[in-house]
Amino acid sequence: MDNSKTASRQAARKRRLLINRDFTLLWSAQAISKLGDVVFDYTLVFWIATSIAREQRWAPLAVSGIFVATALPTLGAGPIAGVFVDRWQKRPTMLLMDALRAILILLLLLATGILPPPFQLPPFGQLVAIYLVVVLATICAQFFDPSRLALVGDMVTEPDRAHATGLLEVTRNLAVVVGPPVAALLYFRFGALWALIINALSFVVSFLALLAVHASPSGVRPQPEQQTHxxxxxxxxxxxxxxxxxxxxxxxxxxxxxxxxxxxxxxxxxxxxxxxxxxxxxxxxxxxxxxxxxxxxxxxxxxxxxxxxxxxxxxxxxxxxxxxxxxxxxxxxxxxxxxxxxxxxxxxxxxxxxxxxxxxxxxxxxxxxxxxxxxxxxxxxxxxxxxxxxxxxxxxxxxxxxxxxxxxxxxxxxxxxxxxxxxxxxxxxxxxxxxxxxxxxxxxxxxxxxxxx
Missing domain, CATH: 1.20.1250.20 (MFS general substrate transporter like domains)
Incomplete structure (x- = not known):
């Protein structure tokens, strides 16, 4: 009897820590993808500053272009994405955005110099490729992030939501602290190629974790007659x-x-x-x-x-x-x-x-x-x-x-x-x-x- 009570208390403590299985998978997906995001951002900075625009007067402007390529889609696509997020089912939307971001980053590998010399991009072409991928990946994030918030609301009841958000924030801030030195280590040891591959893999792992989530497909979803103009x-x-x-x-x-x-x-x-x-x-x-x-x-x-x-x-x-x-x-x-x-x-x-x-x-x-x-x-x-x-x-x-x-x-x-x-x-x-x-x-x-x- 005592053993069963002890096991019950341990199970309750575990549930309180990780809340439930589906949230644990979602939390794991964010922890991996957020670290990949920070590594990706700093990899682009190192790549532009030390290679593409090395010793060029316009190097600071080229690096600042990353921030512009992130900010503009947030301002332009964010409100538009919100309407479609409310129309679509949340987990499939997140899966699609993870898959698209993995593909986009893998496509950016073509700009790292892996192609034969006749097909290698010049510095200007590399910058255009980087900015384009950042813009498109940021647009994907405008669909992913509100979908994740809604999914947290589905997975976690109100008494546990502050705890759930705390866990998500811990991993986000951990990525901000750990990401820059990891990016520096990967880039200066292995080059941009492997740093980008690892970031793409982070979205693949996030995709697989979300795929294992047992989210109900019959959640509240606007019916066609509710979807007006x-x-x-x-x-x-x-x-x-x-x-x-x-x-x-x-x-x-x-x-x-x-x-x-x-x-x-x-x-x-x-x-x-x-x-x-x-x-x-x-x-x-x-x-x-x-x-x-x-x-x-x-x-x-x-x-x-x-x-x-x-x-x-x-x-x-x-x-x-x-x-x-x-x-x-x-x-x-x-x-x-x-x-x-x-x-x-x-x-x-x-x-x-x-x-x-x-x-x-x-x-x-x-x-x-x-x-x-x-x-x-x-x-x-x-x-x-x-x-x-x-x-x-x-x-x-x-x-x-x-x-x-x-x-x-x-x-x-x-x-x-x-x-x-x-x-x-x-x-x-x-x-x-x-x-x-x-x-x-x-x-x-x-x-x-x-x-x-």
Missing amino acids: FLREFVSGLHFLAGNRVLMTILVTSVVGMFGFSAFSALGIFFALQNLHIPASLSSFLSLAFGVGAMMGAFLAGLFAQRIGVARTFWLSILLLSGLLLVYARQTSFAPAVVVSFLFGIPYAAIGVASDPLLLHVTPRTLIGRTFSVIITIVMLSILVSTTLVGYLASMVLHDFHARFLGLAFGPIDTIFTVGSLFGLLAGMYAMVNLWGLHLAREEDGLNPEITR
Whole structure:
């Protein structure tokens, strides 16, 4: 009897850790494909900078083209993809996108020089091939990502969704930390060819993991008579988003708070040089500390967000993130800055862990694709605008700015960080007011934690 109880408790703990079989497969697929994505991105940077555009004046422009090739499809194809994601079944859509991305990356092998000399592409042709593959792969991601979110909603009941999102965020941040050195090792040891092959294989493994998922094919799917005109479906999604208090809170806080995080990302190297007075080579430790903090934040938020309250976790994390950015702006020494950068990553990841369960809580399954895609598109646009703005302020408007206030010295970079933190605090208070009293279902509320189909 005792043995059976012990086995039952162990099985329950295992279920709580991995939630269920289908989610474990989905989580494994993302862990592999996300690492492949980061390795792919950095491989392209190394390939362009050290080979295709080596010692060319236009090399920085060529590398920045990768970011443009990623941003433009997100802005252009994202909202369109959301309508079709809501029409189509989710797992087949994800399988198709994984297969297409594997094929696209394998086709890029033709640009690595494996063909005989008469058929090898010149540098300009290689760049065109790279940008084209990045554009098409990014379009595939616009279909894959909202489908994955909807599938998580199908696989995982509300009491476990914060935990599920936490696991997904841990693997995403782990890929961001581990991916760059893995890409460097593969590229400089074996060349672009094998780095691309490994990335293509990551999508093959993701495809096989998704193929093993026992998702119900009879999930909620719009019937043909429900599928009206594309524009009407798109507009109905916008109306739902605009009329939902929770979704608009997520959107507004993301856009307003993005100014501070864009400053932290874009101007981090200049803060290290001008405020911390360290060589550029040490600035990577600040990014590493942030990445490790983000992994820990995702793990902790996944464990405790449901107990704290998912909505409360969301706005508390925004306030804490903004407060830490204010503290970071006042740092003048390397070691304390590393500690604050690590702490900064914790609430940053917690915001992501809390936002998806909130979206799933208030969004009908037939609108998840449109809702998610529009939010991501607007957030990407805000990133572009914020990054451009902070770069312009640091380069032009505040380049020679120096002032003292309340006995504190202010320069251009820390001033931008300070203003960004104030925007973040306003966003956090806005979220606190709008989400106050919102509670998601918990297991003790009587919901069956097992997946229902």
